[in-house]
Amino acid sequence: MSIYGVNYLKILDKTCFICGSKIFATSLQGDYIKCVACGHETIKNYKHQSFIINEILSVEGINKQGLLDKFKQKVLKKCTVTNDFLLDVGSASGKFLYHNKSFFKRCAGIEVTEECISFAKNHLGLEIVKDISEVTNNISVATFWHSLEHMSDENIQKILDVINSKSSDDTRVIISVPNNESLQYALFGDRYAYYDLQSHIHQFSVKSLDKLMEKYGFEKQCNFYSFPYSSFGYLQGFVNLVNPIHNYLYYRKKRGQTFTKSKGKILFLDIYNFLFLLLFILPSLLFSIHDLIHLDKGSVITACYKKKITNKQVY
Ligand SMILES: [Zn+2]
Incomplete structure (x- = not known):
């Protein structure tokens, strides 16, 4: 079935656990199914993984x-x-x-x-x-x-x-x-x-x-x-566009994670990301004003x- 160019799937053996609707569409990226009635997205293929510790425990x-x-x-x-x-x-x-x-x-x-x-x-x-x-x-x-x-x-x-x-x-x-x-x-x-396919079921x-x-x-x-959630989201989102390692800055700061053992590469990646961070600070702050005005379209609820x-x- 297609309505206004959007392909709707009718999945008979699945019901939205929130609103009970049985009509779903595929989400923007194709990784989630989206309930047409309430807009809720549920991951298509969830592989349970051990939970990630998101902070350095000190x-x-x-x-x-x-x-x-x-x-x-x-x-x-x-x-x-x-x-x-x-x-x-x-x-x-x-x-x-x-x-x-x-x-x-x-x-x-x-x-x-x-x-x-x-x-x-x-x-x-x-x-x-x-x-x-x-x-x-x-x-x-x-x-x-x-x-x-x-x-x-x-x-x-x-x-x-x-x-x-x-x-x-x-x-x-x-x-x-x-x-x-x-x-x-x-x-x-x-x-x-x-966006976190590894751990976001919803x-x-x-x-x-x-x-x-x-x-x-x-x-x-x-x-x-939330100014911190909004501005960080834009900043990290912009940097993600130029860096194949998703949320590099976040993982480095919050989890102290490195993505290679080579000290030279770590230094290069840090500098590369930091330079783009500087470049995107101003646009991120400006975009954050949008979230302030349109709370329903904010980065997080x-x-x-x-x-x-x-x-x-x-x-
Ligand atoms: Zn629903």
Whole structure:
């Protein structure tokens, strides 16, 4: 079937786990199938891989609070209504919890990577569990900082179900995920900085994220513009256009990764990338203004959800 030149696929044995539609199109790059009704993208061929540690696990690194950490803290403070229990889903090194634990009476993280669990527990003194079933407290704030897109449909449903059952009118859920309707994705395609076939099972749209949360009893309270996510995304996206190694700068800085053993080549790649970084700083800042004006087309979606008010009948 073809509508307005776009090829639509009707996949009878698959249903969008968010909205229930059975009509899908192929995503821009062909790696995901896109639900025509809610815009949600699900990876076509997911090969489960061991989870990547996205940060260098050192106490020194954790103590440094960068722009992104400050952004997360600002969002958390703006959204929090009660301060009993903070749950960070996909807590990784524990950095977010470590910097924000003092605002809450209790906090915990959910994490699956053994090295991260051990680091967060033993070096940062945090409470980390492996599964949502181990969470017994009522939740004041639950956060998903770029973790939801990594989870299977079943896992997402299970986690949101528990969060719903442990929430009150004052509970807030903060979610940040890449935006498949962003200008950056449209401009850069598979060079989009937040494009990650290795580990992103999902690519959300604003509509699909809202619909998913609605299913579990939440409605959107507000969206946030993130200068660090936006400007970095443009900068890395532009550099990706001239560098075959996807997100080279990011991997070098965040994970300390090198892509060759030759010191000369490492130096060459660093300088090559750094020069393009300088060249693209100004255009990236200018493009970031677009994301500020058009939040729905921003590089990532960062949204706060609150419990949906249901009309209770008064007798
Ligand atoms: Zn859908």
